[in-house]
Amino acid sequence: MQFKYIFLVIPIVVFSQIKVYSQQISNYWQQKANYQIHIDVDVKSHSYKGIQKLKYYNNSPDTLKKVYYHLFYNAFQPGSRMDIRNRNLLDPDRKLDVKIKNLKQDEIGNEKVLTLTQNGSPLSFNIDGTILEAILNNPIIPGDSTELNMIFEIQIPLLCRRSGRDNAQGVDYSMGQWYPKLAEYDYMGWHADQYIGREFYGVWGDFDVTIDIDSDYKVVAGADLSAIKDLNNGKSRYHFISKNVHDFVWAADRDYKHYSIDTKEGVKLNFCYQDTGKRDSIWRLAGPIMAEAFSFMNDRYGKYQYSSYTFIEGGDGGMEYPLATLITGNRGLNSLVGISIHELMHSWYQFMLATNESLYPWMDEGFTSFATIEVLNYLSKKGLINRKFPEFPFQNDYDNLIKFNKSIFREPLSLHADHYNTNYAYWENAYTGGEVFLKQLEYIIGKKAFDQGLLNYFDKWKFKHPAPIDFIRVMEKTSGMELDWYLEYFIYSTKDIDYAVDTIIVDKDEITIGLTNLNTFPMPIDVQIQFENGKKKNYHIPMDLTLGSKKKDNYEYIYLPEWNWVSPGYRFSIKNNKSKLKKVIIDPSGRLFDIDRTNNVMTN
Ligand SMILES: [Zn+2]
Incomplete structure (x- = not known):
């Protein structure tokens, strides 16, 4: 017989702000954007001019009065939000800090939008950092589509953070997030986040991309290459098609x-x-x-x-x-x-x-x-x-x-x-x-x-x-x-899991096991009982919040009554079949994210 006393410690728990995270599956909709982009790369100035024709379908239930584009390469400039954010993190990327600081005017990333039209008529727009906002002349009503055409000029940064030119191992052009990219609009509204070097979110659609570049460069892309043509001016024209995607990447090297x-x-x-x-x-x-x-x-x-x-x-x-x-x-x-x-x-x-x-x-x-x-x-x-x-x-x-x-x-x-x-x-x-x-x-x-x-x-x-x-x-x-x-x-939440075996009582007819939930995150519990003769028995204790229990898993379980999430303790008894009990283990598979596994085992 063995007892172990455990003092209950109530940890301080930080709850995150409650967010809307539900999605109405039955009413699901998503926007669609089909891009046709043609760029002409000038490898001497590391820049390209381009035309982008975008067919945008509003499948939302809302009338859209404006649209937003991401101009990611504008982040590659001293004083950009990406630069400031990085410098002010507690653990900044020092290399990025130094590299951005040292960029000269002809080395920064720069996305200039020269013209933007909607169905042929010019739109006024405003660029702030990596986000372009355009007020539409004709709001797009639900179920309708519009054509947004753009002429742009982009300088590729001499700083390879995901994309850019001249990476550390000598690749000439690594071209991710290289075109003015429409922001996604979904059931939460617009996602026009300023780029600070983290993650992406894009609109589903098709890409038809044409790239003209000096013929000594070989261009590859995440797309099907539909043709390469010699333009007889020292340049080659690559044509790529990619369907049902939400981004497009290419790279070029000699x-x-x-x-x-x-x-x-x-x-x-x-x-x-x-x-x-x-x-x-x-x-x-x-x-x-x-x-x-x-x-x-x-x-x-x-x-x-x-x-x-x-x-x-x-x-x-x-x-x-x-x-x-x-x-x-x-x-x-x-x-x-x-x-x-x-x-x-x-x-x-x-x-x-x-x-x-x-x-x-x-x-x-x-x-x-x-x-x-x-x-x-x-x-x-x-x-x-x-x-x-x-x-x-x-x-x-x-x-x-x-x-x-x-x-x-x-x-x-x-x-x-x-x-x-x-x-x-x-x-x-x-x-x-x-x-x-x-x-x-x-x-x-x-x-x-x-x-x-x-x-x-x-x-x-x-x-x-x-x-x-x-x-x-x-x-x-x-x-x-x-x-x-x-x-x-x-x-x-930032609640933690910590379950413990606190009691093993062996008497003539019965073995009683006591378990404790020492923390605030309730879980269903697997318990394995090991005997001196090498036999093992696996028990599963369902937790009431699940309104059920797992069926097929790594072990054949003997199912015990459920453990209410409000109860800190749980006891169960099994018949003592005279083979000597060796050990009781909570979660022998190791999959339970228990912050203290030392108390998951008790030896008789
Ligand atoms: Zn990853």
Whole structure:
């Protein structure tokens, strides 16, 4: 018989501001924007002039009297909001600070809009930083469309933060967010956020892009190349088409070479990199590994909806775009595969399931990080990468998030990506927080419902903008459990989970186990009882907020009566079958995000 006394400590809990996060699924609508863009690149001045014809469809129930565009490259100027915001963070990016400060006039990013018309008549507009606001001559009524044509002139910054020219490894042009991009309007209204270097949100539509550039440059894009034409003036004309996407990326370099492989699903994976150093041998080794990874992703997260994907050397790390990624190329194989998997996974968690990643960065970075671990773990087990994971491959990230949550930097996951006080808080919440949110959801609803739920989410929300409640509703319908409380606690509060085994009483006929909820975040609980003879019994205690319980999971459970979320303690008894009890463990799978696991185990 053993008793353990635990003092109850009531932690200080910060509630985030209650936000509107619901979405009326049955009334769902989204805008559509079809772009036709033609630019002529002057590689001497690192700039381009362009014409953009935009057909904009107002599918909203509202009459739109104005429109907003993002002019992202205006952030690459000393004194821009991106510059000021970065400098004033508690943990600024010092390199970015120095680079922006040193930009000369012919090196800054600069987007000039020369003319803007609506259905042929000129519009007056105002540019403030990275946002252009135009008052429409003719408001767009619900169900109507309009044509917005623009002539612009853009200077590419000599600072490669995601995009820009002359990246650190010698790629000439890394071209993300390179065109005046219409802001999204949805059930929350306009999302015309000033760009401070974080996340994006775009309008679904089609892109028809023509790029004229000196013929010694090779241009690649996240799109189908429909034609290359020699213009007989030293320039070539590239024509790309991309349908049902919400962004467009391209890159150009004089040293690019490329190869392609087909996955067994018939999707073409293109690898495009500078033909220098050891790149060729390493990038060629990555191809078959990525094809294997792609098949796993396709089976587990939903069928990839496009015919190609291109890994492009460029940028300043790894950045995701539709049908392509820009990643730095001078890497070893493990690093190249790791970053390639993360960016390719964004095809699911951002480019087919297009959440507003500014508002819900945990739904794109977090879900992507979750899947990245699963895919890497799969490749590791197949012996395709030289990297070993612990038995619970998420352990490292669970530990990191606990460390963050105990720090003074903690903020709730519900924050808009731009508004975190530190890069550290943004990083931990968006990437690790979203990852842990998902892995723990698997614990709550069981592996079978969780796996099916990921596919159902994809089927229901691909080519749309799912919000948190939309994801949760799919998981509720798949599992038959209520889960809104989980969203509330995990995303919209800073409450913690800490369950403990506090009592084991063994008498002649019965064994009694006592458990305590030491903190404020209620959860259903798995308990494993281990006996000296090596036998194990797994129990599951449902929690009343779920109005149900998980069914198929990692273990065969014996189900116990539910634990009311209001009750701090719980006791249950089992028959003493005379084999000596060794240990009682809360959550042997390690998936419960319990901030103190030392009290999850009690030895008899
Ligand atoms: Zn990412």
